[in-house]
Amino acid sequence: MTKTTRILTVDDSASMRALLLHALTQSGFEVEQAEDGQVALEWLETNEVDLVITDINMPRLDGFGLIEQLRAGPLHRDKPILVLTTESSDEKKQRARQAGATGWIVKPFDAAKLASAVRRVAH
């Protein structure tokens, strides 16, 4: 039996979380959700996922901070992390890359492209 890919989405927008939940579950993925980087970090201390999809601009702990902290810890050092953001600047993209992101997706997202990227990077 094939194991279902489990994804944590991190986004401060309730509306965007709802849209992501719908799109990813329709594609056959199991989805967990957090409303900012801090909630995600705490949840990931005791939970396992195959992939993290995170926004950048969030209160408390932003996407850059989340990636840096996950890469610095022992549990999720090698976990695929996709950034899903309205940001399109090269500077922000390079910053995400240097922090340890696996990929960069610009909103508004295309559900088919998102699902395809998830399948490519999920271990």
Added chain:
Amino acid sequence: MTLMTPFETRSSPVKRIAVIQGEVRTSADPDVELTTVLGSCVATCLYDPVARIGGMNHFLLAEPPEHQRSSGDFDEHYGLYLMELLINRMIGCGAVKGRMKARLFGGANFYHTIQQIGAINAEFARRFLQQEGIGLVNADLGGTCARRVHFRPASGQVRCKNTEAKAIAAPQPTRRPPTALGEVELF
């Protein structure tokens, strides 16, 4: 209906910037005034009174229909995307989401058709702000008149007046090229 907050008298000239359908503009410049003309479209004016940063979006439709959500085939004319873009641009300029205040304008219904697009847009905007915990300071929504809105983002001052429907620009479905939508780059 006319909704006004007193505009400060400025010694320097005002820089007016038109916000058209599908656009988001933000600024902390006290000389900037964002303007738009609305029919069934809705404009959201967001403002952080501490950072003195504000912004406006102008959306044509509220949300992608249910059948398009899983295909992701929706563009920047939808309020769902433009609301998030406005909030994120403001955060990127130093605003704090928890301090943001909103004003909503537009959502007129010119014709008695089955689908009242203006009412759907207005309802979406109210619901979105409620879901995101952003306080709605005031709203001038619905009715059958076009509106002209002037918003000074650095001070949060706003003026909204009824105007003639012919002042509204025709909808321009300038969709992004398919390749630019949700572009994925793996590092």
